[in-house]
Amino acid sequence: xxQTLDQALADFSPGLPFAVAFSGGADSTALLVACAQRxxxxxxxxxxxxxxxxxxxxxxxxxxxxxEALGVPLLVRRVQAFHAPGQSPEDAARQVxxxxxxxxxxxxxxxxxxxxxxxxxxxxxxTLLIALSRGAGLPGLACxxxxxxxxxxxxxxxxxxxxxxxxxxxxxxxxQSWAEDPSNxxxxxxRNRIRARLLPVLADAFPAFRDTFARSASHAAQAQEVLxxxxxxxxxxxxxxxxxxxxxxxxxxxxxxxxxxWLRLQHGATPSTAQLNELLGQLAAxxxxxxxxxxxxxxxxVQRAGPALIWSGL
Numbered sequence: 001x002x003q004t005l006d007q008a009l010a011d012f013s014p015g016l017p018f019a020v021a022f023s024g025g026a027d028s029t030a031l032l033v034a035c036a037q038r039x040x041x042x043x044x045x046x047x048x049x050x051x052x053x054x055x056x057x058x059x060x061x062x063x064x065x066x067x068e069a070l071g072v073p074l075l076v077r078r079v080q081a082f083h084a085p086g087q088s089p090e091d092a093a094r095q096v097x098x099x100x101x102x103x104x105x106x107x108x109x110x111x112x113x114x115x116x117x118x119x120x121x122x123x124x125x126x127t128l129l130i131a132l133s134r135g136a137g138l139p140g141l142a143c144x145x146x147x148x149x150x151x152x153x154x155x156x157x158x159x160x161x162x163x164x165x166x167x168x169x170x171x172x173x174x175x176q177s178w179a180e181d182p183s184n185x186x187x188x189x190x191r192n193r194i195r196a197r198l199l200p201v202l203a204d205a206f207p208a209f210r211d212t213f214a215r216s217a218s219h220a221a222q223a224q225e226v227l228x229x230x231x232x233x234x235x236x237x238x239x240x241x242x243x244x245x246x247x248x249x250x251x252x253x254x255x256x257x258x259x260x261x262w263l264r265l266q267h268g269a270t271p272s273t274a275q276l277n278e279l280l281g282q283l284a285a286x287x288x289x290x291x292x293x294x295x296x297x298x299x300x301x302v303q304r305a306g307p308a309l310i311w312s313g314l
Contacts, residue, residue, distance in 0.1 A: 002121060002210050003161040005170045009034055012158035017042040018114035019105050021097075022067070022074070024059040024179035027118035029066065030167040031159065033176055035116065036070045044112060046104045048097045049078040055182070062179045075104045102151035116156045119144055121210045122164040125202075126194045128213050133190075135273070142221035163210060230254070231261035240266065241308040244286050255280055259309075267311045269298030283309075 003011075020032045022045040035043045047063045049056055060076055067074040077100040105112050124143050131140035146157050159167065171178060187193045202209045235258050238246035242262055247255055256276055263269040271279065275297050282293045286304065293304035300313040 002163055002166075005030060005034055005159070005162055005167060008158050008162045009038060012116075012156065014114040014116060014156055015154065017044060017109075017112055018116060018156075019044045019046050019101075019109065019112050021045075021101055021115060021117045022047050022063055023118075023181075024063045024066075025118075025181055025184075026168050026171060026178040027120055027159070027164065029176065029178040030171050031116060031118040032066070032072065033070065033171070033174070036072050041071075043072050044105075044109060045072050045074045046101050046115075047074060047076045048100050049076055050080075050093055050097070055179075059179045059181070075108055077101075077104050098150065102153055105153065106151070113152075114154045114156060116158060118159055118167075119157050120159040120162050120164050120167060121214065122195065122199060124160050124217065125199065125210060125213050126191050128217055129194050129198065130190055138220045138224040138227065141217060142224050143217040145221065161214070227257060228261065231257045234258040235262055235265075239308065241305070241310050243308050244283065244304070245307065247283060247309075248286075252280055252284075255283065263297060263302075263311060267298075267300065267313075269300060269311060271297045 016039060018035075018039075020028065020035055020043060022028045022032050024047065032043070032045055045063070045067050047060060049060050063076075064074060079096045079100045101115060105115060127143045128141065131143065134140065144157060144160065146160050148155050183189070183192075185192060185196070187196060206212065234250060234254055235242070238250070238258060240262065242258065247258070250258065259276065259279065260271065263271060275295060279295050279297070279302055282295060285291065286293055291304070293302070293309070295302050297311065300311055302309055302311050304310075
């Protein structure tokens with residue numbers, strides 16, 4: 001069910017003190033202002049300067065001004081978000097941003113173990129639509145969790161049930177300005193096209209789409225939790241690294257499940273559908289000692305090493 005900002009914040013219980021990822025845009029401005037009012041003296045802010053926009057220095061200056069007015073300590077980290085071949089600039093910037101946020105908090109604020117970020121209900125819908133357009137499985141359809149662990153910190157998304165427009169209305173009611181990133185209206189980016197073209201149509205045809213889409217994402221997340229448990233049990237049975245003969249006793253679907261789990265958990269690698277199908281085909285054909293297996297997966301290769309499969313990076 002969609003909530004107001006105040007309702008969402010009432011359900012938010014971070015460990016104190018905590019940090020807010022603060023870009024200076026409307027969403028993170030609403031998060032920072034609301035949190036500073038609710039937990040005075042317990043909120044810190046981190047601004048990541050990507051250098052990707054002409055006005056990046058202006059965003060930083062605006063963030064410094066608001067944090068000073070709120071009495072909120074601010075850390076600024078400057079990063080370079082270069083993307084690898086085949087990686088989207090958005091994904092590269094996101095990975096660098098999270099790494100820089102974690103580094104800043106853990107280096108300068110040893111008493112902070114929680115970080116809040118400002119993604120909202122529209123961001124969740126956009127994530128689901130992008131996942132569907134890419135033919136994603138359950139992990140992609142599960143979208144963004146409201147809370148998760150990463151880099152030794154607990155991360156929170158308290159506004160996942162709040163529409164983006166509600167955050168801007170909340171700021172306007174209080175006369176609070178924010179920095180407008182011009183890239184947010186550049187429709188060369190998939191998210192912006194969805195926001196500008198699809199969300200208005202969905203709102204007209206299915207007024208409750210934010211709630212129903214979120215419910216579907218929640219169902220996908222619950223199903224994925226069960227599959228993760230099954231995969232962990234199967235990995236314990238086939239060994240780590242996986243033994244080929246033990247894998248061959250499983251159905252093809254469970255082979256796929258346990259191999260994805262092993263690659264993600266142990267090596268941070270995610271095979272494409274084509275790569276996984278090739279791996280499963282080679283695994284089925286692996287009936288003699290001399291059968292060679294060497295398949296690219298992510299930024300490395302799955303290979304046969306005697307009776308087992310191993311993964312090696314590039």
